[in-house]
Amino acid sequence: MLERYRALAIGALLADVPSGGPHYLYDLVTEYPRRWGKGLRAALCLAACRAFGGTASVGLNAAVTVELFHNAFLIHDDIQDESEQRRGAQTLHGEYGVGVALNVGNMTNLLALQRLAANRRALGSGIAWRLFDETQLMLRHSLEGQAIEVGWIRDNVCDLDADDYYRMCLKKTSWYTCIYPCRTGILVATGQHDSVDVLDRYGWYLGAAFQIQDDALNLVGDFARYGKEIAGDLWEGKRTLILIDFLRRCTGDERERTAAFLSRSRAQRTAAEVRWLHGRLLAYDCVESARRSARELAAAAWREGRQALGPAAVETEDGRFLLGLPEYVVERSR
């Protein structure tokens, strides 16, 4: 079902991108969407829409919008993190340079806004403005979450705890990956704004579980399936729950060595140091510990989803799909 919804949304997305125009623009907007992706955000939006009485076609504009925002976010995020691989191939800025890639990310954001505005004709001005408001809120949370994360790296903050991570994760990941798709799916289905928040807690837990599994795959995943360079997060100095847990439990010497490693720029870090840190994270069982937290969050997402959707949800295809996602996000290998 994830695949079906993904195909629907990505097909509509690709059909929407203008052909022609200058080189290095529309042709590259389609680059990441054409590579394999899970399509989680579009599927959440379409499933929430259908679970609340809408049709897939009513939700399609919103689903394409969130996928476009997601792809723009990936392009910019890869530049910000100096990432090398994305979806099994070179990152866009790695292949075409930062100048081209940043611009393609901006154009992808613009196409997202255009698709959002298409709801005006399809669903009327009132709902279209509500979607615009929801989008502004989502973008604000995402950019604030991103600021928190890049700020930690810039200031080499090493005394974080799990709560810091979860606050960042709510803003950076959960809001745009889960909460926003659910809210806009419900909104276009019901046309009412008093019920848009019923899946907020489901989305929050689901997003956190998703992000932690992503961080785990970055350390123990299979590149051929995961599609990003393994241990890339260590090269980038990302403050994952895994690293935060290690910094709280390791010895004073290990902590000092890790802080010194993190204080250097990406280019100054060495493969030997990354291997050492990688080994320490595994020796302290930090990956498994984080995955236990992810499974607890997934269970909480299931309970919240079950309560929000009601007992009849399991009798519908979309209800079952939404309630199956928590397990999927923590067990996936890519």
Place this chain on the structure above:
Amino acid sequence: MLERYRALAIGALLADVPSGGPHYLYDLVTEYPRRWGKGLRAALCLAACRAFGGTASVGLNAAVTVELFHNAFLIHDDIQDESEQRRGAQTLHGEYGVGVALNVGNMTNLLALQRLAANRRALGSGIAWRLFDETQLMLRHSLEGQAIEVGWIRDNVCDLDADDYYRMCLKKTSWYTCIYPCRTGILVATGQHDSVDVLDRYGWYLGAAFQIQDDALNLVGDFARYGKEIAGDLWEGKRTLILIDFLRRCTGDERERTAAFLSRSRAQRTAAEVRWLHGRLLAYDCVESARRSARELAAAAWREGRQALGPAAVETEDGRFLLGLPEYVVERSR
């Protein structure tokens, strides 16, 4: 009058930026606006609004919107061009890193959208949607123009002519610097969309004249006034009208040497090569030749403005201001 309108718009812009939030976000959104800028775009918007019967307060949201988009554009453009100086100080990414700066640019774009949406309450849903449509159109032109420019650099295109430059300049500079501010100013003043385009040709010529003078100042300006590193465009390999003119008139040897220089990345270019090219551009009188074109464009802008505004325009403060801008943009020293 430019200074008066600038103060009005920048004051409203700064008052609009949230305080608090994570580090390296809202505090840095105000960084470029707090440095000295001309405020040309806000002033054009407010003057066009008043010239068409509106008040400054009716046009203020639109004026703040365009200044915010402009500042976001500067932040991203500096990253794309690897620029070092902006408005007399270090560029944002130079001081805080690309990760932080890219995010601040995105937040600045979001604040622009929010300010745009404020017109919904102030002027009604219909005009607010029209402004949204105008904004999408402007962003499309700007991003396409930017793609053309970064594509030329990436592909090391050396056989451009003046028409290529003007086409790029219309999209990259004129649209958002002049045409969009005029169109939105007229729109909020009149509430009608059938007259929004009357200053399009004025704006197109004005923007081209503005850009050429900017390119000239980059080569012969005074850093203390101009605020960017002198000859930065050569370090960045920008295809200015000045460089295009040189490449068409220089000897085969000079052309070959310049193409080889341009084929290298910014980091690989040397000060000696930049000095040589700088000297050649002056020896061939390319800067003065481009400035003559700029003055012709300014004269064309004046004629188009005069025709669009009618003979009574010179009797109003805003009409005189709009008709005085062509001379200002080509004679300014910063």
